[in-house]
Amino acid sequence: MKISLTINGVKKHYEVEPGEILLDLLRRKGYKSVKEGCKTGDCGACMVLVDGRAMTSCTLFAAQVDGREVTTIEGLDDKLSAELKDSFLEAGAVQCGFCIPGVLISAYSLLLDNPNPGEEEIKAALDGNLCRCTGYVKQIEAIKETANSIEGECDG
Amino acid sequence: MLNSVQEYHYPGSLEEASELHDREGRSFFIAGGTALALSDSSRPVELIDISRLELDELRVEESCNRIRIGATTRIQDIVEDERVNPFLGGFLSDSLEEIGSYPIRNAGTLGGSLVRPFPWSDVIPILAVLDADISYYHEGDTASRSLAKLYESEFRPTLNDSIITGIEIDLSGEGETAATFSKFNRSEFDVAALNLACRLTLDGQKISRARLAVGSRPMTGQRVEEVEEALLGEKLTAETAAKAGEFAGAKTPVRGDNKISGEYRKTLVEKMTEDAIRKIRNEVANEN
Numbered sequence: 001m002k003i004s005l006t007i008n009g010v011k012k013h014y015e016v017e018p019g020e021i022l023l024d025l026l027r028r029k030g031y032k033s034v035k036e037g038c039k040t041g042d043c044g045a046c047m048v049l050v051d052g053r054a055m056t057s058c059t060l061f062a063a064q065v066d067g068r069e070v071t072t073i074e075g076l077d078d079k080l081s082a083e084l085k086d087s088f089l090e091a092g093a094v095q096c097g098f099c100i101p102g103v104l105i106s107a108y109s110l111l112l113d114n115p116n117p118g119e120e121e122i123k124a125a126l127d128g129n130l131c132r133c134t135g136y137v138k139q140i141e142a143i144k145e146t147a148n149s150i151e152g153e154c155d156g
Numbered sequence: 157m158l159n160s161v162q163e164y165h166y167p168g169s170l171e172e173a174s175e176l177h178d179r180e181g182r183s184f185f186i187a188g189g190t191a192l193a194l195s196d197s198s199r200p201v202e203l204i205d206i207s208r209l210e211l212d213e214l215r216v217e218e219s220c221n222r223i224r225i226g227a228t229t230r231i232q233d234i235v236e237d238e239r240v241n242p243f244l245g246g247f248l249s250d251s252l253e254e255i256g257s258y259p260i261r262n263a264g265t266l267g268g269s270l271v272r273p274f275p276w277s278d279v280i281p282i283l284a285v286l287d288a289d290i291s292y293y294h295e296g297d298t299a300s301r302s303l304a305k306l307y308e309s310e311f312r313p314t315l316n317d318s319i320i321t322g323i324e325i326d327l328s329g330e331g332e333t334a335a336t337f338s339k340f341n342r343s344e345f346d347v348a349a350l351n352l353a354c355r356l357t358l359d360g361q362k363i364s365r366a367r368l369a370v371g372s373r374p375m376t377g378q379r380v381e382e383v384e385e386a387l388l389g390e391k392l393t394a395e396t397a398a399k400a401g402e403f404a405g406a407k408t409p410v411r412g413d414n415k416i417s418g419e420y421r422k423t424l425v426e427k428m429t430e431d432a433i434r435k436i437r438n439e440v441a442n443e444n
Binding site: 054 | 161
């Protein structure tokens with residue numbers, strides 16, 4: 001079957017199997033930032049934005065996003081995402097890096113919706129992301145630092 | 157499931173969706189799809205996408221005592237809706253926020269949580285104590301039925317071939333009422349080993365209406381009517397809470413499974429019931 005969707009702002013038309021999972025489609029089409037971690041919706045390594053909402057792509061059929069907008073970190077090129085990436089690097093919030101694309105997607109989604117989140121709100125936004133390396137402390141710091149530096153400016 | 161989906165349909169109406177549905181169990185309605193995508197069935201099936209049928213309206217009426225939630229409303233949308241937050245002191249928002257994780261709630265829908273009655277479902281006890289009704293579309297007609305009857309054997313075949321369209325909660329005219337929800341899971345990411353919801357309505361000092369629902373027993377959630385009846389007319393005291401807990405422990409059917417033993421579950425029912433009633437007591441005392 002054919003589906004049409006927008007990925008990172010670009011309209012795409014793909015031939016997919018009816019049962020193909022979105023994670024598999026995205027990786028098949030070269031969006032390698034979207035990682036396969038658990039494939040059960042628990043780890044968040046496959047996190048993407050679907051119409052602006054953070055969702056695990058391993059629990060979505062590709063056919064579900066026909067007509068929708070999907071965003072991966074390959075498509076994040078605004079001021080907010082640049083600040084976020086810099087903050088993560090400076091804070092030491094990246095170790096092996098495997099979870100980071102998913103964490104960045106969750107963080108980006110949070111800051112778009114809430115430019116000045118408290119610590120509990122940050123933790124709530126990251127509750128679908130598992131990180132085996134960092135213990136989350138530096139990631140939370142990085143998100144707070146980004147919020148401080150952008151001071152409410154978001155050009156999404 | 158991944159290799160067995162033969163076709164994926166996008167119906168334009170409830171009627172069309174219903175006509176596409178195969179009565180032999182070879183098709184499933186899909187909205188959020190979180191459960192279906194993780195299914196490991198290898199049986200050939202077709203999926204019928206109902207997420208675009210505008211069944212996601214959320215209405216709050218009657219000073220926030222009556223709520224109608226469209227079946228394909230995302231759970232996180234209910235959690236974040238400012239109109240829902242005041243309902244029962246935040247009970248609905250707070251308890252639904254306990255479900256899964258943020259991304260799962262972004263995709264998962266309230267109706268989808270009911271159509272496939274997972275035993276560990278948190279949604280069922282939450283809605284059962286609210287006396288929720290389920291609206292559904294079946295063979296050209298729309299009907300409504302109490303969620304408490306939802307999982308009784310004569311209703312399951314009907315629901316399997318129906319499209320849930322909405323969930324209605326109406327507590328208008330009920331008087332002073334408070335509710336709590338709690339769950340026990342062995343880790344943050346695990347499903348509940350037991351979940352429990354309790355709602356009490358007071359007439360003066362005494363309990364005039366009681367609802368207690370226990371799920372993940374490991375069986376699917378249901379109300380414990382013997383305990384509910386025993387609470388009627390009782391004062392909301394610590395002693396009542398303790399007695400109710402003990403009675404609930406004795407009367408709630410539970411079993412052991414690979415998570416916890418039946419004996420442990422029984423103890424959890426007892427303690428969580430007592431805690432629930434104590435919390436409600438504290439909440440009512442604080443408001444007064």
